[in-house]
Amino acid sequence: PDSPNLRMLAATVNERQRQAYLAPYVAGQTISAIGISEPGAGADPAGMITRAVRDGEDWVINGRKIWISRAEEADFTILMAVTDKEKGARGGMSAFLVDKGTPGFNVLRKIPMIGGQATYEVALEDCRVEGWKLLGEEGHGFAPMQLRLGTRRIEMASWSIGMAQRALDMICEYAPQRKTFGLPLSER
Numbered sequence: 431p432d433s434p435n436l437r438m439l440a441a442t443v444n445e446r447q448r449q450a451y452l453a454p455y456v457a458g459q460t461i462s463a464i465g466i467s468e469p470g471a472g473a474d475p476a477g478m479i480t481r482a483v484r485d486g487e488d489w490v491i492n493g494r495k496i497w498i499s500r501a502e503e504a505d506f507t508i509l510m511a512v513t514d515k516e517k518g519a520r521g522g523m524s525a526f527l528v529d530k531g532t533p534g535f536n537v538l539r540k541i542p543m544i545g546g547q548a549t550y551e552v553a554l555e556d557c558r559v560e561g562w563k564l565l566g567e568e569g570h571g572f573a574p575m576q577l578r579l580g581t582r583r584i585e586m587a588s589w590s591i592g593m594a595q596r597a598l599d600m601i602c603e604y605a606p607q608r609k610t611f612g613l614p615l616s617e618r
């Protein structure tokens with residue numbers, strides 16, 4: 431499984447969600463996605479405006495998400511939304527488990543990225559989510575989301591260092607005349 435999502439789920443699931451979502455995820459039977467970024471809220475997720483409003487036992491979500499990896503293929507998406515506009519990131523943001531194929535969870539387009547990756551843009555249009563699929567405490571989704579982001583940042587740092595190291599090794603291996611890289615300019 432994707433370790434950041436796994437970490438967020440492990441920190442938040444209740445017993446019902448553990449059985450329905452976490453157990454099959456840990457067993458490698460399902461794929462997950464995370465929906466945080468929005469057209470107007472990337473580096474600063476506190477600026478997100480996607481709204482989740484209670485309707486009886488359910489939640490109804492409206493908004494727009496962008497750059498969402500695996501949005502089309504994921505069995506479920508952990509979707510972040512504002513549940514209290516006044517409180518925002520400090521007690522007004524919640525996480526929801528949205529299943530693949532839920533009416534109103536509309537994947538709009540695939541966005542090609544550098545390196546052959548792809549992400550997706552998703553519109554939430556009166557997307558109805560059952561009440562028990564609120565992940566963690568209402569209004570307190572921001573901290574577990576940050577826990578998730580921290581896990582990914584550590585991964586990204588090690589991937590980046592590894593790739594940079596491999597690139598340098600390849601230069602030395604395939605173009606030995608460029609081994610002068612590590613030397614002071616005067617000695618090249």
Ligand SMILES: Cc1cc2nc3c(=O)[nH]c(=O)nc-3n(C[C@H](O)[C@H](O)[C@H](O)COP(=O)(O)OP(=O)(O)OC[C@H]3O[C@@H](n4cnc5c(N)ncnc54)[C@H](O)[C@@H]3O)c2cc1C
Nearest residue numbers: 463464465466467471472473474496497498499543547549
């Ligand atoms: C391959 C890939 C996969 C992704 N997958 C997902 C995913 O699955 N789910 C998801 O939710 N998101 C995903 N994202 C989105 C990613 O998390 C965002 O790209 C990231 O949060 C940055 O947002 P942005 O691209 O809109 O950049 P911006 O927010 O526009 O930032 C651009 C630059 O401006 C700087 N900046 C922004 N605001 C400020 C400020 N107030 N002060 C100073 N500097 C600032 C930033 O540090 C950055 O250098 C993915 C992105 C990529 C590239």
